[in-house]
Amino acid sequence: MEEPATAPRPLPHTWEEARALAYGVAQPLPAHDVPLAQAAGRKLAADVHSLHAMPHYASSAMDGWAVAGSPPWILAEPGRRLSPGQAVPVVTGGLIPAGAKAVLRSESGTLSTDDDGLPVLVRNGAARPGEPKNGQHIRPAGQEAAAGELLVKAGVRLNPAHLALAALGGLDFLSVLGRPAVSLVLTGDEVVSSGIPDPGHVRDAFSPQLGGVVEALGGSVVGLQRAGDSLPSMLDALADFDDDPADVVITTGATGHSRVDFLRPALRQMGATLHIDGIAMRPGHPTLLAELPDGRFVVGLPGNPLAAMTSLISIGAPLLARLASLPMPATVEVVCGSPVKEYHGPTRLMPYRLLYGLASPCAFTDSAMMRGLAAADGIMVVPPHGAKMGETLTAFGLPWA
Numbered sequence: 001m002e003e004p005a006t007a008p009r010p011l012p013h014t015w016e017e018a019r020a021l022a023y024g025v026a027q028p029l030p031a032h033d034v035p036l037a038q039a040a041g042r043k044l045a046a047d048v049h050s051l052h053a054m055p056h057y058a059s060s061a062m063d064g065w066a067v068a069g070s071p072p073w074i075l076a077e078p079g080r081r082l083s084p085g086q087a088v089p090v091v092t093g094g095l096i097p098a099g100a101k102a103v104l105r106s107e108s109g110t111l112s113t114d115d116d117g118l119p120v121l122v123r124n125g126a127a128r129p130g131e132p133k134n135g136q137h138i139r140p141a142g143q144e145a146a147a148g149e150l151l152v153k154a155g156v157r158l159n160p161a162h163l164a165l166a167a168l169g170g171l172d173f174l175s176v177l178g179r180p181a182v183s184l185v186l187t188g189d190e191v192v193s194s195g196i197p198d199p200g201h202v203r204d205a206f207s208p209q210l211g212g213v214v215e216a217l218g219g220s221v222v223g224l225q226r227a228g229d230s231l232p233s234m235l236d237a238l239a240d241f242d243d244d245p246a247d248v249v250i251t252t253g254a255t256g257h258s259r260v261d262f263l264r265p266a267l268r269q270m271g272a273t274l275h276i277d278g279i280a281m282r283p284g285h286p287t288l289l290a291e292l293p294d295g296r297f298v299v300g301l302p303g304n305p306l307a308a309m310t311s312l313i314s315i316g317a318p319l320l321a322r323l324a325s326l327p328m329p330a331t332v333e334v335v336c337g338s339p340v341k342e343y344h345g346p347t348r349l350m351p352y353r354l355l356y357g358l359a360s361p362c363a364f365t366d367s368a369m370m371r372g373l374a375a376a377d378g379i380m381v382v383p384p385h386g387a388k389m390g391e392t393l394t395a396f397g398l399p400w401a
């Protein structure tokens with residue numbers, strides 16, 4: 001029997017299958033230690049306990065003198081235990097000597113001499129009655145936390161104040177959940193990255209937006225390569241670069257089957273496993289999800305700008321969430337504000353605006369356009385049989401909202 005000229009294409013996954021597969025195919029990246037200054041925005045992997053009492057020594061809250069007993073006070077030698085009737089100068093944050101009962105603020109005390117002409121410290125007219133009361137202006141050790149006390153619970157997204165708290169608790173590093181490193185590969189000889197393109201060329205819609213979307217989805221962009229419309233160029237761009245070690249490569253364009261689309265041939269040559277080769281969705285049906293022998297995942301987004309975003313939100317988001325130890329990205333429900341006709345086969349992802357509480361499809365949502373998405377409140381998932389007005393539909397908030 002004669003061999004067919006081209007192998008039959010596999011059936012695309014349904015949108016629901018593709019989404020579940022993209023979440024299930026990966027394992028959470030391991031937690032690791034990062035220096036405090038690099039931990040902002042990361043999710044804490046393990047409870048943080050203070051490594052010592054906070055503060056770890058009794059300290060003065062004011063500039064002045066540590067005093068014991070009642071005035072007048074004789075100035076004692078620093079570094080010794082104070083006996084009643086003695087004082088020693090202290091600065092804010094300075095060590096309170098043993099035996100001290102309080103701190104007299106510098107503005108409330110005056111150095112004077114007693115009847116015998118010896119130097120003494122006395123309260124002056126600016127001192128409040130009874131100042132300093134027992135314990136006044138002394139920050140006792142452990143006032144904020146005891147040694148070993150819980151400071152930040154695992155699972156918290158770390159803010160700058162958490163980092164300062166950890167530093168005061170004596171820590172230098174924090175254990176954070178893995179965050180997928182993403183390398184971008186933008187393809188297309190016709191793509192120009194600035195200015196007004198000539199006919200036949202297009203302005204790059206991806207480099208200005210993909211970084212922000214990837215960050216919002218829990219990843220961080222570590223590299224950007226451009227690939228021309230040739231197999232060697234695609235292979236070069238997909239190589240594993242030492243200076244941007246990626247967990248995920250997100251490509252744009254070249255997902256088709258034309259003579260200038262080299263993503264599939266390159267993946268084949270690199271020995272990749274194709275987990276998803278087409279999704280029954282519009283826009284975004286040529287989307288690919290592959291795994292390279294070195295463990296990197298490749299998310300192949302179509303070149304059309306809106307199609308790329310619906311693909312990224314559909315399968316890139318679950319993959320990045322899983323790698324980042326996050327739950328499956330949540331969906332919401334919206335009430336459909338205008339009827340959507342049946343469309344044979346694919347699920348449609350339609351940018352919508354909320355008008356009077358109802359979700360109505362935006363205008364300008366051809367897969368090559370961005371105007372509809374830029375004005376959208378979310379993306380609704382319309383099943384192949386369409387939707388009636390008033391029907392409840394699954395929807396997504398936008399990653400940047």
Ligand SMILES: Nc1nc2c(c(=O)[nH]1)N[C@H]1C(S)=C(S)[C@@H](COP(=O)(O)OP(=O)(O)OC[C@H]3O[C@@H](n4cnc5c(N)ncnc54)[C@H](O)[C@@H]3O)O[C@H]1N2
Nearest residue numbers: 188191202203204205206253254255256261302303304307
């Ligand atoms: N015979 C068929 N042709 C096409 C089909 C099909 O099923 N049969 N599907 C169409 C659909 S749907 C899509 S989506 C695209 C997928 O194309 P590719 O992923 O191969 O992408 P390209 O061909 O490289 O580019 C498509 C389109 O997007 C523009 N593009 C690419 N990169 C950028 C960028 N960085 N910024 C802005 N625009 C970009 C590119 O110039 C093309 O206009 O295939 C259809 N064809």
Ligand code: MOO
Nearest residue numbers: 283284285307367
């Ligand atoms: O499905 Mo394409 O991805 O419409 O633009």
